[in-house]
Amino acid sequence: MSLYSAEALVLRARPLGEADVVVTLLTREEGKVEAVARGARRGRSRLLAATQPFTESRVMIWRGRNMDSLSQAEVVHSFRGLQQELTRLACASYTAELLDHFLGEREPHPALYELWRETLHYLSRAEGRTPLLKGVHVFELRLMRILGYEPEISRCAACGGELGATLRFSLGLGGALCPQCFSRDPGASPVSAGTLALLQRLADTAWDRLHVVELGPWAPEVQRLLWAFIAFRREGTLKTREFMELVCGAPEEGVNNK
Amino acid sequence: MLYAEPIARLIGEFSRLPGIGPKTAQRLALHVVRMPREQAQSLAEALVAVKDRIIHCSICGNITENDPCRICTDPGRDPAILCVVEEPKDLVAMEKTREFRGHYHVLGGAISPMEGIGPDDLRLKELLPRLASGEVKEVVLATGPDVEGEATALYAARLIKPLGIRVTRIAHGLPVGGDLDYVDEVTLARALEGRREI
Ligand SMILES: [Zn+2]
Ligand SMILES: [Zn+2]
Numbered sequence: 001m002s003l004y005s006a007e008a009l010v011l012r013a014r015p016l017g018e019a020d021v022v023v024t025l026l027t028r029e030e031g032k033v034e035a036v037a038r039g040a041r042r043g044r045s046r047l048l049a050a051t052q053p054f055t056e057s058r059v060m061i062w063r064g065r066n067m068d069s070l071s072q073a074e075v076v077h078s079f080r081g082l083q084q085e086l087t088r089l090a091c092a093s094y095t096a097e098l099l100d101h102f103l104g105e106r107e108p109h110p111a112l113y114e115l116w117r118e119t120l121h122y123l124s125r126a127e128g129r130t131p132l133l134k135g136v137h138v139f140e141l142r143l144m145r146i147l148g149y150e151p152e153i154s155r156c157a158a159c160g161g162e163l164g165a166t167l168r169f170s171l172g173l174g175g176a177l178c179p180q181c182f183s184r185d186p187g188a189s190p191v192s193a194g195t196l197a198l199l200q201r202l203a204d205t206a207w208d209r210l211h212v213v214e215l216g217p218w219a220p221e222v223q224r225l226l227w228a229f230i231a232f233r234r235e236g237t238l239k240t241r242e243f244m245e246l247v248c249g250a251p252e253e254g255v256n257n258k
Numbered sequence: 259m260l261y262a263e264p265i266a267r268l269i270g271e272f273s274r275l276p277g278i279g280p281k282t283a284q285r286l287a288l289h290v291v292r293m294p295r296e297q298a299q300s301l302a303e304a305l306v307a308v309k310d311r312i313i314h315c316s317i318c319g320n321i322t323e324n325d326p327c328r329i330c331t332d333p334g335r336d337p338a339i340l341c342v343v344e345e346p347k348d349l350v351a352m353e354k355t356r357e358f359r360g361h362y363h364v365l366g367g368a369i370s371p372m373e374g375i376g377p378d379d380l381r382l383k384e385l386l387p388r389l390a391s392g393e394v395k396e397v398v399l400a401t402g403p404d405v406e407g408e409a410t411a412l413y414a415a416r417l418i419k420p421l422g423i424r425v426t427r428i429a430h431g432l433p434v435g436g437d438l439d440y441v442d443e444v445t446l447a448r449a450l451e452g453r454r455e456i
Contacts, residue, residue, distance in 0.1 A: 012372050017277035044433060049442035053372070053405045078444045083405065086412040093371040239374035246376065247413075 003071065006030060008059045009116055011096050013051050015041060021051045023070065024100060025059070028113040032103045035061055035068040047073050054079045054092055054120055081124030090247040091132045092123050094240040095139050102147060102234055111146045115139065122207050129248050133219065134202065134210055136244075140226050141203040149233050150203075151175045153196045158184045167191050169225060171232040195221040265291065317388070319364035319381045321346045329362060336360045338395040340388065342414060344368045344402055352400060360398070363388065368406035369413055377413055385414070389421055396424040403430045403448075 006027035013023045021040040025033045040047040050057040050073030060072040082088045099116060103109070119139045126132045144150050152175025156163055161178050168177045170188035176196055177188055195218045202222075205213050215222070227241075261269065265287055273283035290298055314320070315327035322328065329335060339360030343349050349362050365380040388394065397418050401407035415425045429452030432441055441449075 014373075044436065044440075046440070046442060049444045052444070055444075075443055078447075080444065080447065083408040083412075086409065086416060089405070089409050089412070090371060097372055240371040243369075243371035243376055 002063050003060055004029070004063060005058065005060050006033075007076075007113070008033075008057050008073075009113065009120070010051060010053050010055050010057075011100050013053055021047075023051045026099060026103070026113055026116060027059075027108075028110050029108060031106050031108040032100070033061065033068060033106065035070045037070040037073075040070075049075050049078065052078070053096060054082055056117065056120075079120045079124040082120065087129060087132055087248045088123050088126065090240070090244040091126075091136050092120060094136060094238065094244045095119055095123070097238050097240040098140070098143065098230070101236060101238060102143065109146060112143065115142050115146060118207055122210070130215060130219075131211070132248060133223075134213060134215060137222060137226060138202050138205075138207070138210065140230065141199065144229070144233070145203065149174070149229075151199070151229055153199050153203075156181055163193075163196075165193065167193060167196065169196075171228060191225065192218065192221060194218045195225060198222055199225070261287075315364075318362045319366060319384065320349055320362060334359070337393050339398065340394045340396070341398045341400050342385070343400050344407065344410070348400065348402075358398075361394075365401070365410065368401055368404075368410040370406045371409070380410070382414065382417065386417060386421075389418065389423055394423060396426060399425065399427045 006025075006029045008025040008027045011024040011026050011032065013021050016022045016036060019039050019041045021037045023035055023037055025035060027033050037045075037047040037051045039045050040051050042048075047070055049055065050059065050070070055075055056077040056079070057073045057075050059070055059074075062069045062071050079092075082092045095116065099112070103112070116139075119135060122135045122138075123132060126135055141150070151157075151169075154163075155161065155176075156178035157170060157173045157175030158177055158181035161180070163176055164179050166179050167190065168182055168185075168188035169175070169191040170177050170185035172185050172187065176191065177184065182188065194216070198213075198215065198218045199222060201213050230238075260266075268287040268290060269280070269283045272278055272286045273280050275283075278286070290301075293301075311323055312321050313323070313325055315322045315325055315330055317326045317330045320327050320329065336359050339358075340363055341352060341358055341360055342363045342365065343352065344365050344367055346364055349364055352358050352362070363381070363385050365382065365385075367375060367380055369375060369377060369380065389397070397414075399411040399414055401410045401414075411427055415427075418425050430445060430448035431452070432438070432445065432449050438446070
């Protein structure tokens with residue numbers, strides 16, 4: 001047994017027995033870690049707040065033979081804004097599930113930790129459906145980039161050449177194709193230049209400048225393409241996506257509403 | 259197989275219960291072996307009776323022996339105020355306060371996107387018809403103070419508010435008898451939000 005300290009964000013939490021909670025943490029130091037927080041559900045436990053999903057804490061963890069256990073936790077940031085709007089909560093849940101889906105245990109990715117922290121900061125303050133959706137897509141793109149799955153959108157994914165005016169997107173080859181390479185993947189689907197340009201802007205724009213990026217008419221195609229890309233990289237259904245669509249999907253009274 | 263089949267089977271059944279690990283299951287099973295026969299019989303009958311006689315109230319969703327339940331049929335309770343809770347145990351907790359004299363609506367859980375539990379898996383669709391008559395003037399959302407409880411409350415509020423009914427959320431308080439500096443910042447911030455004049 002040994003004790004280690006980490007900066008941690010809570011990916012998910014589930015009750016165990018009468019009083020315990022099993023948390024899945026994204027730590028900066030160790031990557032994804034599962035730990036039991038003993039007694040966390042007893043009213044007075046200081047561990048309780050630190051085991052709420054999305055909470056950022058400084059934690060001390062005992063490395064156990066079978067399972068790690070959370071010994072101390074100090075909340076650094078609770079991202080309370082997420083719990084004030086259903087849409088924010090739904091988007092944040094989706095980002096959490098996506099991380100959980102792609103990450104194996106104990107694969108340290110400090111950049112992913114930083115990405116998720118920034119994403120939660122952004123989502124906890126975003127007002128309205130469009131800004132939230134942008135945040136989700138930025139997260140998706142940068143997650144892919146950090147994991148080495150970044151779609152090739154600035155040149156041909158097959159030959160590396162310039163992209164023409166007519167474009168296709170190949171899931172298998174991992175990006176856009178020039179007309180000469182269409183035959184390399186007959187399953188590649190047509191994609192508009194506007195969509196690729198928007199993907200590029202989303203991938204490159206800093207969080208605090210994201211408001212200048214407009215989704216415009218390409219939003220549905222960007223979403224379809226990203227979701228197809230994610231599904232191609234890692235099989236399995238994402239439960240939170242349905243909820244996110246249910247909550248954010250229906251265009252409500254006036255877009256960009258609160 | 260270290261144990262005779264009937265014991266192994268009982269251990270297996272116990273270990274399927276929430277919060278009971280293999281060691282506890284073994285201890286419970288061996289305890290049953292030592293029990294007088296009448297006591298074991300009574301335990302078995304109690305288990306079956308719960309399954310045979312306990313149903314869900316068709317109005318509020320609480321567990322009950324009679325449908326509608328005792329609370330839904332009580333003329334002394336105020337039909338203008340409806341309290342939404344996650345589970346029957348939360349209803350019991352509210353009742354223990356003796357502060358609430360309205361009616362209840364038990365959802366049977368909370369929205370948990372990560373676990374794939376959506377609004378359709380809860381008794382939310384049964385809630386709206388109860389509000390249609392106009393008798394209910396206020397809905398108190400008493401779901402848990404965790405992420406699932408907040409998500410559920412926000413979703414329910416979204417459904418109810420367009421009906422023009424007052425929607426309130428129970429305040430998140432501080433534990434009685436505790437020290438302020440021992441309370442985490444989230445609880446304290448929420449308690450501050452829910453402050454009132456004295
Ligand atoms: Zn090419
Ligand atoms: Zn009832």
